[in-house]
Structures are given as structure tokens and as C-alpha cells.
Amino acid sequence: MIELRNINKTFGDRHVVKDVSFKFQEGKTNLIIGESGCGKTTIMKLMVGLHEVDSGDVIFDGANFPKLDRKEKQEIRKKIGMLFQGGALFDSQTLEENVSFPLDMFTELSKAEKQDRVNFCLQRVKLEGKNKLYPAELSGGMKKRAALARAMANNPRYLFCDEPNSGLDPKTSIIIDELISDITQEYNITTIVITHDMNSVIEIGQNIMFVHKGENWWTGDKTEILGTKNKELFDFVFASEFMKSFFKKD
Amino acid sequence: MNPFFHIGRYFMLMFRVFSRPQKVSIYWRQIIHEINSIGISSLPIIAIISIFMGGIITIQAAFGFTSPLVPLYAVGFTTRESIMLEFSPTVVCLILAGKVGSNIASEIGAMRITEQIDALDIMGINSAGYLIFPKIAASIIIFPFLIALSMFLGIWGGYAMGVSSGATTEYQYVFGIQAFFEPWKLYYSFTKVLVFAFIITSVSSYYGYYTTGGALEVGKSSTSAVVYSSILILLFSLILTNLFFQR
Structure with missing residues (x-):
């Protein structure tokens, strides 16, 4: 609480x-x-x-x-997981690396387990298959969804x-x-x-x-x-x- | 702003940078990445400048030594001493302060204004350690190699341009670069390089890390990083020269 x-x-x-x-x-x-x-x-x-x-x-x-x-x-x-206004994704990392980052830092999961978790999170925010894209290649709405995937990767409580x-446009806003x-x-x-x-x-x-x-x-x-x-x-x-x-x- | 404020904040940042890494394997990966980013990408500029400066020093020395009392091998000797004592460790590091320092300050500054550093902090990561430590470690590892290469290419450039222009002969130049060699001068040079590597990366990281505002401020941080790194390089060059060259 x-x-x-x-x-x-x-x-x-x-x-x-x-x-x-x-x-x-x-x-x-x-x-x-x-x-x-x-x-x-x-x-x-x-x-x-x-x-x-x-x-x-x-x-x-x-x-x-x-x-x-x-x-x-x-x-x-x-x-804590946090979704920033601009997404705050790491520019030098792919989407997959961004989502995997908290897992790399704080868990001892195997490579395959991390990959599964990354795929699950990206799928959850409807970004499956975009693993290898860099933040610069994403639209505003996609960046927000990717940031949400990163925020939820490590099972946050908050x-x-x-x-x-x-x-964002009204339709994308509703999706978010x-x-x-x-x-x-x-x-x-x-x-x-x-x-x-x-x-x-x-x-x-x-x-x-x-x-x-x-x-x-x-x-x-x-x-x-x-x-x-x-x-x-x-x-x-x-x-x-x-x-x-x-x-x-x- | 009060210089003592910056000095205090710089040392507090360094304290965070050198606190225990959260995951050593990730830091190693970052160090390797930074060695490539800071070191390998600087090779072309260092090679070009060193070769040309070696040639210029040789030709100027040959032109200046007109007295019959000055031996002909003095050209090679002068080139070696100039390159080894000052050009490679100090001037090349000043050039690296411009190239690497501005790059580091703008990279970290851009991360600050786009909230990427806040994102690291909120994840529970020591952002100062994660971002800055690998850069300092990489520069301390790679700078001595870059400067050794610069020394070699500078002396080689002097040979190539000096001999081809007729400013000196092959025998006199090779004899000159070996004459009166004192190994402790290499310790002096490489001590300077290690100190300058630390100054360039830590000062530039400091200015980048505390950037506030927008793109304009990132530019200002980058400029401050280069200016203050250069001033500190010259200041510490003087201090170390005084320490090493005491009778």
C-alpha cells in the first residue's frame, strides 16, 4: 500500500x-x-x-x-515499474534488450527464460515480432507500449x-x-x-x-x-x- | 556557480560511480562496448594526426638545426622527445578530450533530458555506476594503447617524411631516435595518459549527468566538458611534469 x-x-x-x-x-x-x-x-x-x-x-x-x-x-x-511521458526507452538498445534490461540486472533467469518473458511482455502490449527494432524506429504509441512492456517485465507491485x-491519437490513447x-x-x-x-x-x-x-x-x-x-x-x-x-x- | 559546489558534487558523483557494481557481468559487457566506442573509433584520427605531426616536427627540427655544433642525429632525438614527452600524451589527449569528451557529455546529457537516467534510477539501478564506471574503466584500459600507437606512428611519420623530403638521413634519424633514451620518461608519459584518461571521461560524464533542460543545454554541457577537461589536462600535465622532472 x-x-x-x-x-x-x-x-x-x-x-x-x-x-x-x-x-x-x-x-x-x-x-x-x-x-x-x-x-x-x-x-x-x-x-x-x-x-x-x-x-x-x-x-x-x-x-x-x-x-x-x-x-x-x-x-x-x-x-516499481514506471512508464515515462516520453517512454524513456534506451536509444542504444533494441526493443528486446530494453524489455530484457530489468531481467538482466535483477534476475538469474536463463537466456531462454528471459527470452520467453520478453516475448510474453511484447505480446501483451501487442508488439510481438518487433523485438529487433530500435526506439527510433517506433511510433509514439509503440514507444509507450514498449515502455509499458519494460515496466511490467520484472513483475512490479507498483x-x-x-x-x-x-x-497520442484518441484511438491509441484508448488502447494504452x-x-x-x-x-x-x-x-x-x-x-x-x-x-x-x-x-x-x-x-x-x-x-x-x-x-x-x-x-x-x-x-x-x-x-x-x-x-x-x-x-x-x-x-x-x-x-x-x-x-x-x-x-x-x- | 560556486566552483566548490561543482567540486563537491563531482566527488559525490565519483563516490557513486565507484560503489560496488550491481551485476559485474553486465559491467564487463559495457566496458567492452565502451572500449570499442571510445578507443577503436578514435584510431583513425589519432593515426592521421600523429603521422603528420611527426613529419612536421622532423622537418621543422631539421630546418632549425643549422649550427655545425648540433649533431645531425639531433633531428631524430628531438622528434622522439617531442612525441614521447608531450605530443602523444598531452596533445593527443587534448584532441581526445574534444572527440571523446564531447561524445560522452552529449550521450549522457541526452539520456538525462529524455528521462532515461530517471528510468535507470527508478528501476533501482545505480545510474552513475552503470553509465560512468564502464567509460572510465574503458578509457583507462584503452588510452595507453592509443597513445603508444600515436608515439610509434609519430616517430614513423617523422622518419617517412624526414627521409623522403631530404631533411634527414635514414641512419641519422634512426640513430637519433635511439640516442640517450631514458625509460623513466615512458613511465612519466604513461602516468600522464592514465590521469588524463580519468579526467576526460569523469569530467565529461559529470557535465552530461547533471544536464538540465533541453537540446541547448546538452550542447552547453558538451562544450563545458571539453573546456574543463582541457584545462584540467594542462594543469595536471604541469603538476606531473614538476613531480617527475625534479632534480
Whole structure:
């Protein structure tokens, strides 16, 4: 289980994350949503230790992550899979090598076992047969799927996804959302997704935190969000004409 | 920014680089890859520059030694001393700082801005060790071979161009390159090479690793890597020369 307790972060004189607390539900797709620049990505980076918290606790299975030493942090990180906004695939490696990388580093699997696992992961994200391609040869959607395959290669307990469908067409976005949702359920992973895409919220949002100006402004699920009376959340959810015409009954 | 900040951060990075590798076999694979990338790919430029510089030094020396008091073999002697003491260990390393240093800084810098280093960190991998240690190890292994080759080709270039242009004779040149040879000077040269190999790769990796921003900043990191590596090479060349050439 992951829990945030009163975390704060400032960059210079900008207070970017303000006293945020939230419990992420195990085995569910948890969403952090909000406008661009509201602090979503910073919260995720604080959670995985890419930034240091100024104050507050990030609890992974009872352990306070920021207070752990480097080795203990590495042990927790081995349980984390992360899908970055740009994919962050290693340019110098083929797709197969990218997916196999965490297995090479952390497991003692035989070559054949690793190959099986790589093929399974690539098949799972519908990239079978693309093993020998380099990231530069992939489209945006394929890169995201490949990064998802790498994130799930080592059977993570936690899956972090930073804007998984940014820059993708609506059809590919839905494929990515479905993959994330399916993988979460199939392997009982705790997934944390950062997004500002309302389609994703409605598709996969089981536990949602709305961040506004660095604060946890609202929490709920995808059914509650559509009936919200919270002004800032309402403005965010129904910003587009499509959302207004499709979901607003009055 | 405060130079002490950079010095402190550099040593903290080196501490991470030299912490125990997570999987030795993977590091070995990386070292072999880097030997090819850093060393083998530098062979053509080193060969060309060394041959031409050897020839130029020989012809200039022959032109300058007009006094009958200077023996004819002094041309070969001067070429050998120039190539062995300064050109190959220092000047070639300055050239490698440009070629290898900028390559390392831009490679690691690009990995930083595209979140590939973050991806390594989140996987629980010591990104500094994984990315930088193989480069330092590879350069320390391969640079002495490159510089030895440079010395050989420089002296050979001096012979080929000196003899073919009539600046010296074959006998005088060969006698000159063997005259008054002191083996400790080779220790001095190769000590410098090992120090410079470490400086080039570690300083360039440092600038690449701490790149922030976008493509423009990757370019700036690459430039800083070359500039500071070159300055440090000259500084340490002076320090080592003072240490080795004390009476």
C-alpha cells in the first residue's frame, strides 16, 4: 500500500506541493489529475524519490521511503515499474534488450527464460515480432507500449504512469488506457496514473485525486467526479464542449 | 556557480560511480562496448594526426638545426622527445578530450533530458555506476594503447617524411631516435595518459549527468566538458611534469 502524508515541496520560492495526503488503493488504478503545472508530476517524482520531499512521509508498505537509505530505496524501487511521458526507452538498445534490461540486472533467469518473458511482455502490449527494432524506429504509441512492456517485465507491485497518452491519437490513447487497466487487474498491481485526459479518467479512474495549485483538492472515483459540485474540479472536468454536451444533464 | 559546489558534487558523483557494481557481468559487457566506442573509433584520427605531426616536427627540427655544433642525429632525438614527452600524451589527449569528451557529455546529457537516467534510477539501478564506471574503466584500459600507437606512428611519420623530403638521413634519424633514451620518461608519459584518461571521461560524464533542460543545454554541457577537461589536462600535465622532472 502507498500513502502520502502531508508532503510538501518547494522550488526556490515556489511552493509546488502543499501538504498533500492521499491513500492509493491496492490493486486499483489510482489517478492523479489536474491542470498542467498543478504539481502532478512533482508528486509522482516525490513518490519515487526523483525529488526529495521537504517534509511529509511517502509510505510504501509501512516504510517511509524518503527516510530510507540508498540500498533500502533500491529494494523498493525494484518493485516499481514506471512508464515515462516520453517512454524513456534506451536509444542504444533494441526493443528486446530494453524489455530484457530489468531481467538482466535483477534476475538469474536463463537466456531462454528471459527470452520467453520478453516475448510474453511484447505480446501483451501487442508488439510481438518487433523485438529487433530500435526506439527510433517506433511510433509514439509503440514507444509507450514498449515502455509499458519494460515496466511490467520484472513483475512490479507498483506501476507508475506519467501522462501515458499524451501526444497520442484518441484511438491509441484508448488502447494504452485499456492495457494499463488490464495489466493492473490481471497482475493485481497498484497503478498510479498521472493524466489530464478526461477520457482516461472515465475509462480507468477507480480512485482519483484532483490536484489544484499543488493541493489535494478533491478525492473520489469516476462516477463521483461527473456529479461534482466542487467548482475547480467542475471547471476542469467540463472544460470541453464535448464533456459538457455529453455528461451534463441540466 | 560556486566552483566548490561543482567540486563537491563531482566527488559525490565519483563516490557513486565507484560503489560496488550491481551485476559485474553486465559491467564487463559495457566496458567492452565502451572500449570499442571510445578507443577503436578514435584510431583513425589519432593515426592521421600523429603521422603528420611527426613529419612536421622532423622537418621543422631539421630546418632549425643549422649550427655545425648540433649533431645531425639531433633531428631524430628531438622528434622522439617531442612525441614521447608531450605530443602523444598531452596533445593527443587534448584532441581526445574534444572527440571523446564531447561524445560522452552529449550521450549522457541526452539520456538525462529524455528521462532515461530517471528510468535507470527508478528501476533501482545505480545510474552513475552503470553509465560512468564502464567509460572510465574503458578509457583507462584503452588510452595507453592509443597513445603508444600515436608515439610509434609519430616517430614513423617523422622518419617517412624526414627521409623522403631530404631533411634527414635514414641512419641519422634512426640513430637519433635511439640516442640517450631514458625509460623513466615512458613511465612519466604513461602516468600522464592514465590521469588524463580519468579526467576526460569523469569530467565529461559529470557535465552530461547533471544536464538540465533541453537540446541547448546538452550542447552547453558538451562544450563545458571539453573546456574543463582541457584545462584540467594542462594543469595536471604541469603538476606531473614538476613531480617527475625534479632534480
